[in-house]
Amino acid sequence: MVTRPKGTKDVVPAESYKWQKIEEVEKNVLRLYGFKEMRTPIFEHTELFLRSVGDTTDIVNKEMYTFLDKGERSLTLKPEGTSGIVRAFIENGLDNEPQPIKTFTFTPCFRYERPQAGRLREHHQCSIEAFGSESAKMDAEIIGMVKTIFDKLKFINYKININSIGCKECRKKYNEKLKAYYADKIDFMCDDCKSRLEKNPLRLLDCKDEKCQGFKKDAPKIINNLCDDCAEHFNELKKYLAISDIHFEINPLIVRGLDYYNRTVFEFITNEDGALGTICGGGRYDGLVETLGGKNIPAVGVGLGFERLISLMEKNEVKIKDSSNLDLYIATVDENMRDEVFALALNLRDKGVSVDYDLIGRSFKSEMKYANKISARYIIVFGETEYKTKTFKVKNMATSFEKEVAQDELASFILKNK
RNA sequence: GUGGGUAUAGCGUAGUUGGUUAUCGCGCCAGAUUGUGAUUCUGGAUAUCCUGAGUUCGAACCUCAGUACUCACCCCA
Numbered sequence: 001m002v003t004r005p006k007g008t009k010d011v012v013p014a015e016s017y018k019w020q021k022i023e024e025v026e027k028n029v030l031r032l033y034g035f036k037e038m039r040t041p042i043f044e045h046t047e048l049f050l051r052s053v054g055d056t057t058d059i060v061n062k063e064m065y066t067f068l069d070k071g072e073r074s075l076t077l078k079p080e081g082t083s084g085i086v087r088a089f090i091e092n093g094l095d096n097e098p099q100p101i102k103t104f105t106f107t108p109c110f111r112y113e114r115p116q117a118g119r120l121r122e123h124h125q126c127s128i129e130a131f132g133s134e135s136a137k138m139d140a141e142i143i144g145m146v147k148t149i150f151d152k153l154k155f156i157n158y159k160i161n162i163n164s165i166g167c168k169e170c171r172k173k174y175n176e177k178l179k180a181y182y183a184d185k186i187d188f189m190c191d192d193c194k195s196r197l198e199k200n201p202l203r204l205l206d207c208k209d210e211k212c213q214g215f216k217k218d219a220p221k222i223i224n225n226l227c228d229d230c231a232e233h234f235n236e237l238k239k240y241l242a243i244s245d246i247h248f249e250i251n252p253l254i255v256r257g258l259d260y261y262n263r264t265v266f267e268f269i270t271n272e273d274g275a276l277g278t279i280c281g282g283g284r285y286d287g288l289v290e291t292l293g294g295k296n297i298p299a300v301g302v303g304l305g306f307e308r309l310i311s312l313m314e315k316n317e318v319k320i321k322d323s324s325n326l327d328l329y330i331a332t333v334d335e336n337m338r339d340e341v342f343a344l345a346l347n348l349r350d351k352g353v354s355v356d357y358d359l360i361g362r363s364f365k366s367e368m369k370y371a372n373k374i375s376a377r378y379i380i381v382f383g384e385t386e387y388k389t390k391t392f393k394v395k396n397m398a399t400s401f402e403k404e405v406a407q408d409e410l411a412s413f414i415l416k417n418k
Numbered sequence: 419g420u421g422g423g424u425a426u427a428g429c430g431u432a433g434u435u436g437g438u439u440a441u442c443g444c445g446c447c448a449g450a451u452u453g454u455g456a457u458u459c460u461g462g463a464u465a466u467c468c469u470g471a472g473u474u475c476g477a478a479c480c481u482c483a484g485u486a487c488u489c490a491c492c493c494c495a
Contacts, residue, residue, distance in 0.1 A: 109495075395454075
């Protein structure tokens with residue numbers, strides 16, 4: 001038997017309603033804020049990710065699914081959602097349209113990592129991006145949308161962490177401070193940190209190695225070293241989050257694993273134990289559009305992971321309502337009525353009722369069992385009597401309540417009682 | 419990339435001083451005097467016991483190798 005590739009998951013019919021429900025809630029909330037969907041290729045030129053995600057990041061260095069196609073082009077399966085959207089934004093001239101452009105996409109993401117709880121080689125996210133506004137209101141709205149989505153799903157087991165990592169200017173100065181602080185300590189730190197000090201000093205704060213923990217406490221904090229504009233922006237963000245009644249914690253240690261972020265960064269993290277960690281992470285990336293060849297247009301975005309959200313909801317027994325079940329099952333007692341059943345099913349479907357009937361020659365009794373098994377809401381029995389009287393006893397399978405309904409009224413009766 | 423754990427039917431599992439028709443539950447199929455399901459009862463199908471090699475008269479069980487899955491680190495959704 002051929003099995004699925006390592007680190008991938010199948011979604012089976014009995015589970016798919018969860019995905020559909022989450023997508024529906026996300027789309028509805030996004031619509032309220034004026035976001036429209038985009039769809040872009042699942043693979044891009046490798047160069048895109050080198051330039052956007054950054055060539056010092058783990059994602060680019062060791063986790064990308066990169067391959068040569070038959071024309072010798074180097075292509076890469078998307079490791080994250082933002083880069084492809086920004087590329088498409090520029091390529092389709094959206095930077096010449098009236099701003100802001102608010103958009104989202106549902107996309108699989110691919111990273112070659114060792115799978116574990118909440119971490120797959122293919123995972124899915126809703127990637128949300130807002131271009132053209134520098135205002136902290138936009139950042140606050142993005143965070144607020146995610147919170148609204150979680151509220152509507154009745155998912156509450158998370159905390160919101162925010163931070164600001166400043167702009168190019170304040171980060172340059174801050175990096176110098178950090179380097180100065182770590183200069184005499186680096187010999188005692190882990191190998192990763194030794195190379196981080198030169199390449200990407202911000203990530204020193206992200207190190208989980210035990211050796212390095214002690215030095216973090218007294219390290220200069222980026223939020224205390226922001227330039228005036230960035231500090232103001234961060235204050236604005238806090239103000240609008242407060243107005244939105246959103247509770248958050250400032251976590252000076254989050255710096256995010258992608259190089260394109262500046263100013264606002266944030267994470268929705270679970271308060272569960274275990275490694276599920278971040279459900280949702282994002283931030284501002286004001287320089288990325290320009291880096292990729294577009295105009296100097298600011299942007300802010302977020303990625304919201306499906307698999308982690310679903311497994312956390314399951315873990316916390318947050319129920320998602322399954323509304324994918326059948327409205328009506330038509331059982332047959334009279335073999336001569338099979339064609340009538342077929343025709344009635346077509347007729348009712350045409351009127352918007354989801355209908356099924358026997359397709360494999362079950363006995364009457366097992367038809368009943370089957371209708372129960374698939375959680376059909378109503379059942380009718382179609383026999384000679386019904387054929388003559390054009391009237392059916394409609395039985396509610398959950399309550400066992402029965403009601404006589406004329407054939408012409410069937411569809412409206414069932415739809416009305418949904 | 420580093421370290422731990424596990425591998426028995428569709429799913430979840432029992433099964434050691436190595437000898438069984440390999441256990442049980444769920445699910446699946448059928449039936450309980452023939453037009454009403456979920457409970458109950460009865461019967462049935464389904465297992466290369468992860469793969470390969472070895473030890474042994476005899477291996478699901480012991481040894482070695484491989485593979486897969488899983489958890490944690492790293493990183494991230």
